[in-house]
Structures are given as C-alpha cells and as structure tokens.
Amino acid sequence: MERAGRWPGKAIAALIKLETCDVKDKVALIVYGDPSEYPAAFNENLASALANCSFIVATVLFSSSWNLGPASQPILIHHAADTGPAPSETPGIKVHTYARARSPNFVVPGAEGFSYTAASVSHSRSLKFVKDHVGGPFFDLEKIWDEHTYFEFADRSVEQTMGTMVLEPYVNHIPTMTGGIGRARLTNFYRHHFIFNNPEDTELELVSRTIGVDRIVDEFVFVLTHNKVVDWLIPGIPPTGVTLRIPFVAVVNVRGDRLYHEHITWDQGTVLKQLGLLPDYLPFPYPVDGLEGKNLEVRVPVAGVETATKLQDQRAVESNLMVLPTEATIREVRVQESSSQ
Known part of the structure; x- marks a missing residue:
C-alpha cells in the first residue's frame, strides 16, 4: 500500500x-x-x-x-x-x-x-x-425482476412493488408516455393508473430474455381482456370486451439489487387494430406521381393479433405480406355527387 x-x-x-x-x-x-x-x-x-x-x-x-x-x-x-x-x-x-x-x-x-x-x-x-x-458484486437480476412483476400482477401490492425499486426510480411506457419519475409520482401512478387497472386475466407470456450486467431485456406477449379502462395502455378508451395479445419489449435497469428504471414499449398500432379502432385505409394528403389532383387514401401498414402470433412462432404467419400486397396500397377515392333536388 x-x-x-x-x-x-x-x-x-x-x-x-x-x-x-x-x-x-x-x-x-x-x-x-x-x-x-x-x-x-x-x-x-x-x-x-x-x-x-x-x-x-x-x-x-x-x-x-x-x-x-x-x-x-x-x-x-x-x-x-x-x-x-x-x-x-x-x-x-x-x-x-x-x-x-x-x-x-x-x-x-x-x-x-x-x-x-x-x-x-x-x-x-x-x-x-x-x-x-x-470480481463482482453480482446480483440475480432475474430474481429481482420476477419478484417485481409478481408484486405488480399477482400480489397487486403497491407497497411491495415500490419496495423492489431504488429510492428515486422511474418508469416510462414509451407509446403513451405513462409512468412516473421519482418515488412519490411513481407510487401515485402504480396506485391509481396501473396495478389495479389491469384486468384480472392479465398475463405476460415470455418469449425471450436477455441478461446483461445491469439490465434485463424481455420480449413477451401482453395478454388481457379489455373489460375495464386500462389508461396506462390505451388512455381514455372505454372497455370493449376485446381480448388483446400485444408484443411488448421491456428494458429494465437494475442498480445493485433494486430496479432503477423500466423502458417499456409496444406497437400501439396493433392495439388499435385489434380493438377495431383503426381503419384499413386513411386519407393520403401528399402528391403521388401520375395521380395529381386525385383524392387519395392509403392502406395502413399495421397488422393485428398476427403480430403476437408470429413473435411466438415465426412460421405461424407468412413474412412480407405487407410488401407483397394483394390489394392496392394507395387508391383513389371517388366522391359520389349528391342528386340535385
């Protein structure tokens, strides 16, 4: 020394x-x-x-x-x-x-x-x-993360869930920007917008898990029946009774033996598609060669529950159906003239 x-x-x-x-x-x-x-x-x-x-x-x-x-x-x-x-x-x-x-x-x-x-x-x-x-220290990140999700979805305890996290954690659900920064705000979010807002049949079907020195990355299918307002996932949409199967990715950062933050994302398009709230075609307000001056609409490149099916079994749904379409991707909308009185 x-x-x-x-x-x-x-x-x-x-x-x-x-x-x-x-x-x-x-x-x-x-x-x-x-x-x-x-x-x-x-x-x-x-x-x-x-x-x-x-x-x-x-x-x-x-x-x-x-x-x-x-x-x-x-x-x-x-x-x-x-x-x-x-x-x-x-x-x-x-x-x-x-x-x-x-x-x-x-x-x-x-x-x-x-x-x-x-x-x-x-x-x-x-x-x-x-x-x-x-030579360390090394922590069992899987055990820490599994304990956290148990308290979220099975035990449904706000206090126990927060007990698995650092003093000032944060959560960000990227598509809806829901979650919270800091213990007080995140506790409020879990209590009023997350833990008790998830339907009773909510399940997380794990597809893959990658473990790093301070992170876990999960691919999973989030399954629920939309029989209550799930405002962190689809804010403001009343219950529809539709069963949703949504591909998710969660990037979870662990500091020591406590969760520091969660970045969680999914394709909101497939959620709206499965709910029947996204039309097959939408207006296309941009010029297209050869179709100048036309009233156009474009086929929305969003898939439904098949996105989850293919994530869990790559052979269950054929690839490239959107890039080899059987229907027109852009088309003219013909406005019918109303008959004169």
Whole structure:
C-alpha cells in the first residue's frame, strides 16, 4: 500500500477498512474529466499509483489525454468524439467512442456537454469492466425482476412493488408516455393508473430474455381482456370486451439489487387494430406521381393479433405480406355527387 503513495494509498486503506467492502484485495479507479481539471502533480501521481499499487486491477478514464505510461492493468477509455481523434486500442486498452459527446464531462450531470444517453451507456460499460476485473458484486437480476412483476400482477401490492425499486426510480411506457419519475409520482401512478387497472386475466407470456450486467431485456406477449379502462395502455378508451395479445419489449435497469428504471414499449398500432379502432385505409394528403389532383387514401401498414402470433412462432404467419400486397396500397377515392333536388 505504501508504494501507492499518499494518493491513492490512503484512499484504498480507508476503503478496505469499511465493513461493507467485501473485496479487500482489489480496487478499480474511475477518473472523471481530463488532466486540465486537476492539480499539476495529479497525472504523475496517478501514473505512479498504476505502476506500483497491486491493489489497483483496472482503471476507467473519461479522457484520452492522460499520460500514464505503460500500465500492467487493463484500462477502459470513454472517448468524447468532439475532443479529437480516438486513441488506438491495444491488448490492454479498450476504447469506446461517443459520437455526440462534446467533452469528457458528458457523464457528469449538470456539466456542460452532459449527455444522458451517453452517460447511461458508459455507466453500463464501466460497470461490466470493473466487475469483470474486481470480481463482482453480482446480483440475480432475474430474481429481482420476477419478484417485481409478481408484486405488480399477482400480489397487486403497491407497497411491495415500490419496495423492489431504488429510492428515486422511474418508469416510462414509451407509446403513451405513462409512468412516473421519482418515488412519490411513481407510487401515485402504480396506485391509481396501473396495478389495479389491469384486468384480472392479465398475463405476460415470455418469449425471450436477455441478461446483461445491469439490465434485463424481455420480449413477451401482453395478454388481457379489455373489460375495464386500462389508461396506462390505451388512455381514455372505454372497455370493449376485446381480448388483446400485444408484443411488448421491456428494458429494465437494475442498480445493485433494486430496479432503477423500466423502458417499456409496444406497437400501439396493433392495439388499435385489434380493438377495431383503426381503419384499413386513411386519407393520403401528399402528391403521388401520375395521380395529381386525385383524392387519395392509403392502406395502413399495421397488422393485428398476427403480430403476437408470429413473435411466438415465426412460421405461424407468412413474412412480407405487407410488401407483397394483394390489394392496392394507395387508391383513389371517388366522391359520389349528391342528386340535385
């Protein structure tokens, strides 16, 4: 530890004394910003620590401007594209470039050039890199997610559902922009618009599940009988009694052993089609070569329940029926003149 110098030796010593630190012989460094934001001696101290401290097993940088010399441990660089050419990768250096990032501080909330999406992607990449080299901690993401959905759809408990989430979570149902940001708003959403609004026969038929270091991505068919107002899914539409089978994708982010956020999406077109609320043809107000001045309508390229059928069995429905249509995709609407009195 002494060979690491005053910094980061003292920091590492303080870290491993913590009772909650269960890996005491390995640490990873994450260095934000670039050298210009630090004291002049910091770069030299950092290089010395990497060369001499065996406790440091991996380093994450958000700038390629650091002059660290040869390092025995692996390095991950998150490179902001607008800061110049990306450094070359070597066997010990992994580089990810962020095309829309304007500065190394793209990951720092409130900083000039902060990019929410780039920060989120870099967080997941850093997490995997650090966990791979430090050796964890690893959590059973499937168990966490399955517990959450049990409390949502089977137990139907707002309190238990919120208990599976971080202090300030958020949920976004993309087609309808329903959900909530923060514990108070999300609790209100679950209580008044979601958990008790789903019909009793609601089911989630899992099609596939992909598990990452901090995310689960589920493909599933959401099944329900529309016998009550389901305002998070189809706001304002009265009950129709129609059974819906809707292909869904859920991207679930987990922080530690709690859910952080859910991005959930589906094709609202197929929902309206299955409900009989979407016509086969709609007015087409744009010019078409050879049909100038005509009153036109276009066939709506939206499928019904067959979208769910094909997701669950790729051979159940033929592909490309929309691109090889048997009916006209665009047609003239002939307006009948009313007879004169």
